[in-house]
Amino acid sequence: MPFGLFKTTAFCALMIFTTAPAFADVTPEEVWQSWQDLGGVYGQTYSAGSQTRAGDSLIVKDMKIAVDQDGTKLSGTLPEVTFRDMGDGRVEVGMPATYALQMETLNGVGKPVTNSITVTQAGVSLIASGTAQDVTHDFSADTVGLRAADVVVDSEPRDMAFDLTMSKLAMMYRMAAGDMVATTSTFAAQRFDYKAAGKPDAGAGSFDVSGSMVNLAGASAGAMPKGAIGGDMIAQLAQGMNTDASFTYDSGNLTVAGTDENSGKMNFASTSQGGTVNVSVDKARLAYGLTGRGVQMTASGSSIPFPELTAGYDTAGLTLLIPVAKSDEPRDFVIETRLEGLTVSDMIWSMVDPGATLPRDPATLIMSLKGTAKVLADLMVDDGPGPDMMESPFQVETLDIDALQLTVAGAELKGDGALTFDNAQAPILGGVAPMPVGKVNLSLTGATGLLEKLVALGLVDPQMTAMFGMFAGMLAKPGPTPDSLIAEVEIKEGGQILSNGNPLPF
Secondary structure (H helix, E strand, C coil): CCHHHHHHHHHHHHHHHHHCCCCCCCCHHHHHHHHHHHHHHHCEEEECCEEEEECCEEEEEEEEEEEEECCEEEEEEEEEEEEEECCCCCEEEECCCEEEEEEEEECCCCCEEEEEEEEEEECCEEEEEEECCEEEEEEEEEEEEEEEEEEEECCEEECEEEEEEEEEEEEEEEEECCCEEEEEEEEEEEEEEEEEEECCCCCCCEEEEEEEEEEEEEEEEEEEECCCCCCCHHHHHHCCCEEEEEEEECEEEEEEEEECCCCCEEEEEEEECCEEEEEEECCCEEEEEEEEEEEEEEEEECCCCCCCEEEEEEEEEEEEEEECCCCCCCEEEEEEEEEEEEEECHHHHCCCCCCCCCCCCCEEEEEEEEEEEEECCCCCCCCCCCCCCCCCCEEEEEEEEEEEEEEECCEEEEEEEEEECCCCCCCCECCCECCCEEEEEEEEECHHHHHHHHHHCCCCCCHHHHHHHHHHHHHCEECCCCCEEEEEEEECCCCCEEECCEECCC
């Protein structure tokens, strides 16, 4: 599926549902003015064909929206928007049930893409309250939908469309103006459905994608410089922009069907029991967290050599904390990845083990690292000298191995430890870091049994078993259970390496 379509719809959904500026004040005129003033913070322009006062309402006709950010342009006209004084210091905003927008962008290979966007909404309530300097908007809707169609790629029409629908939507957005515009928001939706279908080019290939997410929720807090350059995130971060955002959902599903130009078919389906996303950004650090739970996947079609393949996992996650601003003082970092309870279908196992010689228990991979490092160059710069990509921009000071685990086919490796690095010493580890000082604890179970099974299957040379036994005798000692090994590896100043107190012969 063309990158441009996803970029189009993702940008629109973000603008309409999450990043449209919050507006309010004590009178309808002041609310409308705040749309125009605060829209500029996000690179958005609002203007009126005409505006008239009728009783307690300000009526804005032919309201034009224009957005130009990062090479993507969005424009449209709302026939009429009303701002009604509710008589209690609040303002009710009325918008059309349907309105159209037009988008221009570039796809993944730099070709121009245009398409129409149709926004529909039902059962909408939008109430602004607060003061001119501290505004809260409360929004709710039975449904809000977005449809992207009329796609043209490099002057060639494309038969494709993309639909998004949110049901039972509720949002709160608060904006407090000042030198820094502080924002907080909450978001919840009972259901989110999406669908994309069509042909990516003039050939015979086609795609049909659909899915949903249930019980979505999110929250964010941050600040934006009042005079920031709309759309230029690097410049905004340099001026003090920061944001913390989180998102969760309870369950989801995805179905993909496609054909290629030779009429080959592919089908994919997945379900999940929920997940989370967390993002935190400021000029000093970038933090990101992603988890998924209870995922099951199925693939079939003429493009794979099996009738059907299945796989699943209990939990998958990625956590990153990366310092990005140059500093003479060490900064914290975190790198964690985990994949727990991974299973694959017997059809995949039979490719290497048709007789079920190997245990087919769920596999697990966990790596959890944290430490401190100096940042030698600013990683997020708008212009001027940035980091040399041929050299590491980080100088690691400490490294803690909180968890290391690989469990597969009846064998399990575990480890933890703590290391420090004296960067006054010459780097020797691939020219990146000096020899560390510290301890690493390792344990290995089931390795001999696994090797024997692999030899029986003809996947490993029998000499490997003998070599493994020889190295195990030098590096480790027997553990508390059969077919288990343990090793406490200590690296001393000067580079001497001990295993279980014994110097290693290299």
